[in-house]
Amino acid sequence: MKNQKRTTIHDIARKLNIAASSVSRALNNSSKVSASTKELILKTAKELNYKQNFLAQNLRKGQNQTIGVVVPRINQNFFSNIIAGLEEVTYKNGYNLVICQSNESHEREVQCVETLIHQHVSCIVISISVEHTNDDHLKNVLAQGIQLIQFDRVAQDLETFKVINDNEQAATEAVSHMINQGYRRIALLEGPQNLAIFRQRKAGYLRALEQHRVPVVEELIIKNAWTKELGAKATRKLLSLPKPPDAVFASTSDFSALGVLEVANSMGFKVPDVLGVCGYSNEAFSEITTPSITTVDQYSKKMGKAIADLYFEEIKEAPNSTVYKTVSIKPKLIVRSSTQRKNIPG
Missing domain, CATH: 1.10.260.40 (lambda repressor-like DNA-binding domains)
Incomplete structure (x- = not known):
């Protein structure tokens, strides 16, 4: 047809x-x-x-009631909830969303941003990819007179509006919880350290160990274990050590924690009695695994609404303002079965 x-x-x-x-x-x-x-x-x-054709209409009027969104992956619960929260507010204000995903590629992220610039969107909302290497494309957004809001993964050195979480504090609370459950050899699966959020979570891990006088063991800190597959690979390495960890903090995501859980089960390390597991971001599956995974809820839908509110209540009202604002949302530790020991060692 x-x-x-x-x-x-x-x-x-x-x-x-x-x-x-x-x-x-x-x-x-x-x-x-x-x-x-x-x-x-x-x-x-x-x-x-x-x-x-409302787009053509708006362009003739010098307006475009469209906001562009660039996320690393649409199919992750965290990012889909961000989009849902954003859309809830933008719809009420008569705006549309154009959604792009970078698939964690810097090159694709740049292409997404260029496409949105050519579509003359009013604002670009972005969480940068793990491959993010420079800010030139984001600087170009500002040079084009388009509003820019960064969230979650942000280019810290670039002055823009930002909506973030207190990642360091959340990580400190998560690791402190595991220490209070009697875990002492706590491994860290860290994300790419070029991104501030993963540096902050590592800092929170180290702060918790210091506060509880638990020694830092370098062999228990695994770099770039930010996917399920990399989390599984890291866990096989950790659990094969002469002195394996008794807990793993997958600071990158619940996907990484899922990789930990699957390998632990296959190698006979009973969770949580022998091995504690904690993830990050409260993906939907983390509540229904066996055992359910302790995680950190970043209040992603609330975060999406905060991004939209920032645009409609402040940026749109004062488009020429050079005073950039950062909104910080406090995450919450969700304690589940994967770190709740029945018998806590004395």
């Missing part, structure tokens, strides 16, 4: 034998068109299944 040609104002004008400019005025509710003519044009537009 061939695609049906989109109806234009010229099609309506030809059918009624009137000027296209008259059709345009009628569709925009202009007082220069008589009520009877307007009624006829609207009736014909409906018969021909005419759809107004």
Whole structure:
């Protein structure tokens, strides 16, 4: 079946034998068109299944009620909830979202941003990829006069509006909880240290160990274990040590924690009695695994709403303001079975 040609104002004008400019005025509710003519044009537009091109309209008016969103992965609960929270507020304000994913590629992230710039969006909301190497494309957003809001994974050295979590404090609370459960050899699966969020979570891990006078063991800190597959690989290495860890803090994500849990089960390390497991970001599956995974809830939907509120309540009201604001949302530790020992060692 061939695609049906989109109806234009010229099609309506030809059918009624009137000027296209008259059709345009009628569709925009202009007082220069008589009520009877307007009624006829609207009736014909409906018969021909005419759809107004709001993007073109907005561009002619110098406006575009569209916000572009760039996320590393759409299929992660954290990012999909961010989008849901954003959309809830933008819809009420008559704005649309255009959503892109970088797939953790810096090159693709740059392409996404360039596409959104060419679409003349009013604002770009972005969480940078793990491969993020420079800020040139983000600086270009600002140079084009487009508002920019960074969230979660942010380029710290670039002054923009930001919505973030207190990652260091959340990590400190998670590791402190495990120490209070009697775990002492706590491994850390860390994310790429070029991203601030993973540096902050590592800092929280180290702070908790220091506060509880638990020694830092370098062989228990595994770099770049930020996916399920890398988490599993790291866990096989850790559990094969002469002195394996008695807990793992997968500071990167619940996906990494899932990799830990699967390997621990396959190698006969009973969770939580022999090995404690804690993830990060409260993915939907973390509640239904066996055992359920202790994690950190980043209040992602609330974060999405905070991003939208920042745009509509502050940025849109003062578009030329150079005072950039950072909104910080406190995450919450969700304690589940994977770290709840029945018998805590004395």
